[in-house]
Amino acid sequence: MGKKKRKSSKKFSNKIQNIKNNYKKQFPHLVRRLCIKCGECGRNICPVGVIEFIPTKYPRFDLLKCTSCFKCIEICQYDAIIPKEARLKSLLM
Ligand code: SF4
Numbered sequence: 001m002g003k004k005k006r007k008s009s010k011k012f013s014n015k016i017q018n019i020k021n022n023y024k025k026q027f028p029h030l031v032r033r034l035c036i037k038c039g040e041c042g043r044n045i046c047p048v049g050v051i052e053f054i055p056t057k058y059p060r061f062d063l064l065k066c067t068s069c070f071k072c073i074e075i076c077q078y079d080a081i082i083p084k085e086a087r088l089k090s091l092l093m
């Protein structure tokens with residue numbers, strides 16, 4: 001049981017470290033009113049595979065793993081992804 005507790009606290013401290021490293025960095029931000037849900041950004045263009053696209057839904061980005069390479073911004077023909085400073089709340093989700 002103690003082992004399990006240590007493991008989850010390590011996971012939590014890793015998450016906090018990640019937030020500290022990434023806070024104030026720019027990340028992709030989806031502008032929903034411009035996104036037509038074409039799914040182009042979800043087609044293996046992300047080098048770390050953090051864009052999840054489910055047909056008919058908006059793409060989702062796992063910002064904790066995102067490296068801010070902005071390939072997703074380049075691929076979107078509708079300018080629906082823009083770089084934006086991440087808020088602490090969005091990194092915690
Ligand atoms: S490529 Fe652009 S328009 Fe297409 S799903 Fe992604 S963000 Fe939306």
Ligand code: SF4
Nearest residue numbers: 046066067069070072
């Ligand atoms: S910025 Fe790069 S790493 Fe982040 S979601 Fe877009 S393609 Fe993936």
